[in-house]
Amino acid sequence: MTQTSLFSTPDTGAYKWSPERRAGLQRISEFVPNAGRHYASQRNTDPGENKRNHVSLLSPWLRYRLVSETELLTSVLARHTYQASEKFIQEVFWRGYFKGWLAHRPDVWQRYRVGVTGCIKHLDNDSGLKRDYEMAVSGNTGIDCFDYWANELVATGYLHNHARMWFASIWIFTLKLPWELGADFFFRHLIDGDPASNTCSWRWVAGLHTVGKTYLARADNIERFTNGRFNPAGQLSPIAPPLPAEALSITPLPAAKPVTCPEEPYGLLITEEHCAPAILRLAAAPATILGLTSPTQRSLLPLGEHVSDFTTQAVKNAVQTGSDAFGLKGETSDNEDWAAALCDWCLAHKLETVLVVRPAIGPVLRRLDAAEAAAKQNDITFIYLDIAYDQMVWPKAQRGFFGLKKKIPEILQQLGLI
Structure with missing residues (x-):
């Protein structure tokens, strides 16, 4: 598969991210040689569309966990020393830092x-x-x-x-x-x-x-x-006074609990928060898979076409790759009522237990909360699967990034990467 078919559109010259895991893995292999000092020296420059190979362009695949942070870090550290790739590694951890910081402050x-x-x-x-x-x-x-x-x-x-x-x-x-x-x-x-x-x-x-x-x-x-592409001299505010800040309290994260696959047949639920079921390292394969393809509305205003298309197709592709990995036939539902879709699926397959990757704070979590409440009313047990990387990073994101930054080598050691 060529880069053009997976990654870019030659007719416009602009990048087009393919919502497939293999495309994300391909981009990792393409970028990793530049993840060291080249990235550190060039990362702040934006030369324009289709001229950005000095940055990873991996964020869409990481966002939907089509590829994982651990996979990316593994590839980077197989090619570069920690010291040479430290700046890029820190950028990878920023995403986890923000998730952990917000998890400690759900009121925000x-x-x-x-x-x-x-x-x-x-x-x-x-x-x-x-x-x-x-x-x-x-x-x-x-x-x-x-x-x-x-x-x-x-x-x-x-x-x-x-x-x-x-x-x-x-x-x-x-x-x-x-x-x-x-x-x-x-x-x-x-x-x-x-x-x-x-x-x-x-x-x-x-x-x-x-x-x-x-x-x-x-x-x-x-x-x-921008390499001289823009110079808005005289057009920008010369000052940036901070907006009034509200008082915030920190909510302790619940203690991580080990998750074991249920002994009885269970269903694996896929949302846009994690679209690579084959890398979950489940002790037992699910009996069936359901992918909820209805994109989560992020606003009262319309969702962008690129976001809607990528999200829907990422979940569909995840169901297919999961079905292939586990040797079963999964299915998708575009029902915007996730609770109804979940209960209908469980009834059709006589499921009493559903396993789903725990989402971070956001609109997907809200939809899953409603689905879980409906499931309980139908005697269906929800089991949330926590990702090891998140369990290592989020608790260390209570305050500023510097606190997490000091812990990055320790986390990488726990992951067996250095």
Whole structure:
């Protein structure tokens, strides 16, 4: 299988991520040679679409766990020393850090959801806000770099990480739009849109994550790291005053419990949170598999086409690869009512136990909570499977990233990688 058929579209020159595990594994093998000092020196530069082989471009596959962080780290450390690849390894851990940080502060997610819902409803009552918002998301602000990124995001489902930071800063401090609406715009259109990474990153730019510390987009920095493609001199706010921060409390994570496969036949449930069932190392194969292909709505506003298509196909492909791995015939359901789909499936296969990978905080967890409640009413037991990598990382993400950063070598040793 060639890179073109799995990874890019030659007609547009823009990347197109294939929602297949083999495509993610192929991209790992292509990128790993550059994961050392080359990545460290070039990672902040965004030279434009189809010119980004200096960064991994693996985030969509990692987001849906089509490939795992452990698989990626294993490949990197087989090629590079820890010292040479330290910067890239740290970037891999940022995603797990944000998930763990949010798991300790579930109220942050709830406040964001309440805030963005209120902002969206307010658009209908504030003509000025609606005008400015629509100009921003349609790429009509007159700030060339910002407008380019807005259009690139909608057209491709992706932005370089540095462009995401610049975009968020301009949105908040130059355009003075609510950060929640910007986070929602990203969440609806980024193929790799993750509740924790997206929410926490926008909060970080706004001075809410590390309280009082904001990120200011500067014209000279944009010019330098876009190789001169853009220079919004005189168009950007010269200051980035932090937004008012709320008091947060830390919720201890529940103690990890060992999970054993049930003795009786059980069903494996696949959601968009984990789409590689063959790597779960289950002690016993499931009797059947159900993939819930209805994309989780991330907002009151429409989900981006790239996100919807990738999510649906990733789950379908996961059911197929899982069926092949376990020697069974799985099935999918596009029923938006996950509770009804789950109960119907269990009834049809006479299942009393369902195994599913535990999702991080976000809309998928909310849908599964409703499905689990319905399952209990029908005497169906839900068993959540915790991923070993998450169990190692999340508890160490109580505060700032630096605390986790110091523990990375220890985690890699526990994983048997160094």
